[in-house]
Amino acid sequence: MSSDADDFFTIAERLSWIESDDRERLRRRSMDEGLDPTKLALEEGLLDAVQLDTIETLQQPREIIPGYVIEDIIGRGGMGVVYRARQVALDRIVALKTILVSRMADASAVSRFEQEARTVAQLRHPNIIAAYDFGKHGGRLYFAMELVEGEDLERTIVERGPLDETAAWGIARQVASGLAHAARHGVVHRDIKPANLLLVEPPEGFDLPDGLPMVKITDFGLAFLTADSDTRTRLTAENATVGSPHYMAPEQFDGFDADLRSDIYALGASTYHMLAGKAPFDGMKLPQILARKLAGKIDPLSTHRDDLHPGTIALVDRMLSHRPEDRFDDYASLLAAIDSLGLPIKGSSWSNMVAGTPRSGEHTVITQTPGTGTDPGASLVTEPNLPTTDSQKSKSGLLIWAAACFVALASAVLIALRPWETNTEPPPTAIAMTDVGTSVLLFNGVNTHNWLPVSGNWVAIPQQAVLAGTDGLIGHTLFKSESGRAIPLEYYRLVIFTERRSDDVAAEVHFGMEAVPGRNAARYVVRHDKTGITVGYREQDRGEFMPLGQTVPWPNDTPLVALVLERQPGGWFVSANERPVGAVRLREPSELPEFRLSSENGTTWFSEITVTELAEATTQLH
Incomplete structure (x- = not known):
């Protein structure tokens, strides 16, 4: 019991889930009273079910998922955890995502997982994280994916600030290309956002403009688990966040099935984030976000930047149209619209793609892209949530x-x-x-x-x-x-x-x-x-x-x-x-x-x- 308690609480402290004082107190109580560490942590309300499962997984790295050895934790979300793991048979390092079946919204989600995971596993595109394996074992769903070393787009924006039009559309076009491939296989991502877009160095010989990073769309394997009609009511349930309200299309809140136009909306919101330096509805609480989404109100992109070409603003507006039928009906049309902007991507340097950075020797030719979207003059109700220092x-x-x-x-x-x-x-x-x-x-x-x-x-x-x-x-x-x-x-x-x-x-x-x-x-x-x-x-x-x-x-x-x-x-x-x-x-x-x-x-x-x-x-x- 002493050894088990030491392992359990030491891991919890290493993951910053308990303080050192609590670790020592709980370890002593576990030993003195003969209490199982898991039950003790639950009794005191210090750890939730996902955290407990994570610790158990790290305690038994060879026993949780057959054929895989857990090496470390990469990150966790509301429903599951992503581990760095080694696939024994092929001796390769993978990203292994697990979800407790008990955390699923309903029983039908498990069968949907098994059905749709087979489809997701067939996706083969350079801009999509490759799926290797999936299954269910010991009350857990698991999904093995390509492990990519890179920085997600959200962190990049935080560190670099808003991107210029060349970089933003260069990234958006790659995402649209990957989503188009998925759509041809009948797969909708449902959770496109900057945090799910990894920026990596392109492989040698890959045809990308000099300096433009390659984009890898992540979390394709499990995004479909958010498909049930009660997404809105579960957004704030404890440890069950199933979407990203800043980027989700209005129809996803209203109980309608998501389709490729929902992903186009989310890509538009992500492009908005790249250009504005902040997500749509930034700083607002969930009730305000839902109200504005359902009312079709969004702060025009032009309120954040005065150096954007009207073609860029019009294209983002169309992607963010409140009604799905006012967006693009297919990715071929979206890709053609991005290309029609005439951006000088060739020869650009990633280090010079931050908004406001001069780009010597470049000349931008952008044409107006027609389309229906949100009214640029429409007002947005903004709840103040700004730094007190300003x-x-x-x-x-x-x-x-x-x-x-x-x-x-x-x-x-x-x-x-x-x-x-x-x-x-x-x-x-x-x-x-x-x-x-x-x-x-x-x-x-x-x-x-x-x-x-x-x-x-x-x-x-x-x-x-x-x-x-x-x-x-x-x-x-x-x-x-x-x-x-x-x-x-x-x-x-x-x-x-x-x-x-x-x-x-x-x-x-x-x-x-x-x-x-x-x-x-x-x-x-x-x-x-x-x-x-x-x-x-x-x-x-x-x-x-x-x-x-x-x-x-x-x-x-x-x-x-x-x-x-x-x-x-x-x-x-x-x-x-x-x-x-x-x-x-x-x-x-x-x-x-x-x-x-x-x-x-x-x-x-x-x-x-x-x-x-x-x-x-x-x-x-x-």
């Missing part, structure tokens, strides 16, 4: 956030303190607010702890990380701890994702409830049904819904809606899928620090429910 930039980001969210709302429908009475007061005015702290997840995806059921049936569905409600209401209070006391939140931003299960079902959020005994008093309501989003009021939990103002319709008939309610000094400001819905004044003298979710005529799903405390900024918006 106060001016942080203030600017704050104003962008407040302006985009609320200036339009200032002219939206006015709902009076008593909506049914005549009122002549001016509408509430949105002002700049700043986040006081980080967003707090109010629903943990596992149970309804801290929620207050009022009526109907409410259950958590851990597999989907959603709160499901049928014909009833459930509430949650909004307090913070201050000097050991519970203090109601005064100003805050509440974000709630809601999804109807059928057209007959309506979902509501009740807010601004009058502070009266019994908590069944008048309140404001934002309602979502098949017609769209409407702000109104009810005099009690099940009182008649009275609409105030016009219903805001939704394009593309999407069932997923991101509701954002912001409580400011002047009133409440409501938006849905980044579209203003209404502005209402605060109730006086006070409102209950509580909101309620409602499902009517069936079952509604709620997820990603977060609250962020706000404080007034110094600049008011007009």
